[in-house]
Every structure is written in structure tokens, then in C-alpha cells.
Amino acid sequence: MIGQDSWWRRLALIVALVERAPGQVLGRTAIVKLAYLLQILRGVPVGYGFRLYTYGPFHADVLSDLDSARSLQAVTVKTVPHPTGYGYEVRPGPEAEGIKARAAEWLSRHQADIEWVVDSFAGHTASELELLSTCVYVDRELAARGQSDVAAEELVRRVREVKPHFPETQVAALVRSGQAQGWFSAIARPQANGQDT
Numbered sequence: 001m002i003g004q005d006s007w008w009r010r011l012a013l014i015v016a017l018v019e020r021a022p023g024q025v026l027g028r029t030a031i032v033k034l035a036y037l038l039q040i041l042r043g044v045p046v047g048y049g050f051r052l053y054t055y056g057p058f059h060a061d062v063l064s065d066l067d068s069a070r071s072l073q074a075v076t077v078k079t080v081p082h083p084t085g086y087g088y089e090v091r092p093g094p095e096a097e098g099i100k101a102r103a104a105e106w107l108s109r110h111q112a113d114i115e116w117v118v119d120s121f122a123g124h125t126a127s128e129l130e131l132l133s134t135c136v137y138v139d140r141e142l143a144a145r146g147q148s149d150v151a152a153e154e155l156v157r158r159v160r161e162v163k164p165h166f167p168e169t170q171v172a173a174l175v176r177s178g179q180a181q182g183w184f185s186a187i188a189r190p191q192a193n194g195q196d197t
Contacts, residue, residue, distance in 0.1 A: 005103075006047055010065045012103035013038075013046060013114070015074050015096045020118040028077075028088045029055065032062045033129035034117050040136055041183055042113040050137070052162065056130040057137045066090065074099035087126075131166050135159050135174055135184075142186035150186040152179055 017034050018026050026034070036057045039046045050057040069075045073095040080089050100107060107114070121129065138158050142150050156172045163171070179187055 007065070007068075008099070008102040009106045010046065010061075011069045011072070011074055012100045012107055014066055014069045014090075015092060015099050016107055016111075016114050017118055017122075018075055018090050019092050019096065020115060021122045024092055026090050026122060027126060028063065028066060028090065029126040030122060030124075030129060031066060031090060032058060033126075033133045034121060035062050036133050037121055037136065038113060038117040040140060042110075042117060044110050044113050052134070052137050055126075056134040069093075069099065072099060131159075131163060131171065131174060132178070134163055135171070135178060138162060139184040139186045147186050149188070152176065152187050155184070155187055 013035065014031060017031060018024060021030075033056065035046055035048060036050050036059075038044045039048060039050070048059040048061055050059045052058075066075070066077070070077045070093070073093040075093045075096065076091050078089045078091075080087055121132065124132065135155065139150075139155055142155070142158070152172075152175050156168065156175050159171050159175070160166065160168060175184075175187075176190075178184055180190060
């Protein structure tokens with residue numbers, strides 16, 4: 001069980017993510033994946049214990065916290081139809097500022113990281129975020145096993161074992177992009193001449 005301060009930080013984070021997003025709207029999947037990427041890529045102590053599930057890294061507490069934020073009117077959640085089913089639009093609610101005020105110092109301390117994760121990833125589709133967060137998750141699993149010199153092609157192969165419905169070219173392009181940006185721990189950034197290390 002998390003402490004009261006941590007709980008308010010999580011709710012405030014959800015509000016801050018939504019407020020920073022383009023059009024001040026995010027889907028539920030995006031909120032889960034942005035929280036994961038913020039925690040893993042930027043080291044922000046959010047406290048979720050993500051595990052790999054069908055649609056990438058997931059922790060049920062993120063959706064529970066989203067429900068709490070909705071109940072407290074910090075956000076609104078609307079179900080919207082999509083060509084392949086339905087989705088959700090999460091927007092700031094009337095109590096957004098009050099919730100953020102409960103974790104103002106923590107939000108201020110991590111503002112640059114929150115802005116970075118939203119600016120970098122909030123414009124991606126749920127499918128793209130699924131793949132991106134899975135690549136990061138698989139990379140961190142390799143690094144946790146002491147593998148710090150994995151070839152980019154090996155990361156692509158392992159991600160495709162988990163996500164075979166994504167084309168190899170798409171996974172490889174994402175791994176190359178993430179490698180260049182330093183998102184991965186098990187594979188090194190390419191050298192200046194464009195060659196892998």
C-alpha cells in the first residue's frame with residue numbers, strides 16, 4: 001500500500017500529463033505508457049511496478065489512480081467510438097488545480113521530465129506507444145540480466161518474439177531511433193560515424 005503523499009503525487013501526475021498533452025486530451029493507454037516511460041526513461045519516482053502484458057508494460061494501479069482522479073473531478077473520462085471499437089478521452093476536470101496543489105513541490109521538481117515525456121510521446125498512437133514501451137521494457141530486462149552489449153538486431157528479434165504482429169521493419173526503425181536518443185541500456189548509442197558500438 002502506498003502512502004497518502006505518493007497517492008496525491010500520482011493523481012497530480014495524471015492531471016499534469018493530460019494538461020500538457022496536445023489539446024489537453026489523452027487516452028487511458030497513453031496515460032499508462034507515459035507514466036511508464038517517465039518512470040523508466042527519466043527516473044521519476046512514480047512507484048508503479050510495471051509488468052509486461054498483452055499491450056505492453058502495464059500496472060493496474062495507474063487505471064485505479066485514473067478512476068480516483070475522475071471521482072475527485074480532477075479529470076473527466078469520456079468513452080468515444082473508434083472504427084475498431086471504442087476508446088477514452090481523458091481531459092482536465094474542474095478540480096484539476098486543487099489536486100495539483102496537493103503535490104505542487106513534487107510536480108515542480110519533475111516538471112521538466114513531465115514536459116519531456118509528453119512532448120516526446122503524447123502524439124503517438126496507442127499502438128505506437130505499445131511498441132515503444134515494449135522495446136524499452138525488453139531492453140531493461142536484458143540490462144537487468146547483465147547484458148549491456150546487445151546488438152540492436154537482437155533487441156529487435158526479442159521484441160518481435162513478444163510482439164510478432166508488428167513488422168520487423170517497424171520495430172527496427174523504432175529501435176534505431178531509440179538507440180540514437182539513448183533510450184536503451186542494453187544496447188549502446190551509435191557512434192558518431194553511424195556505426196553501432
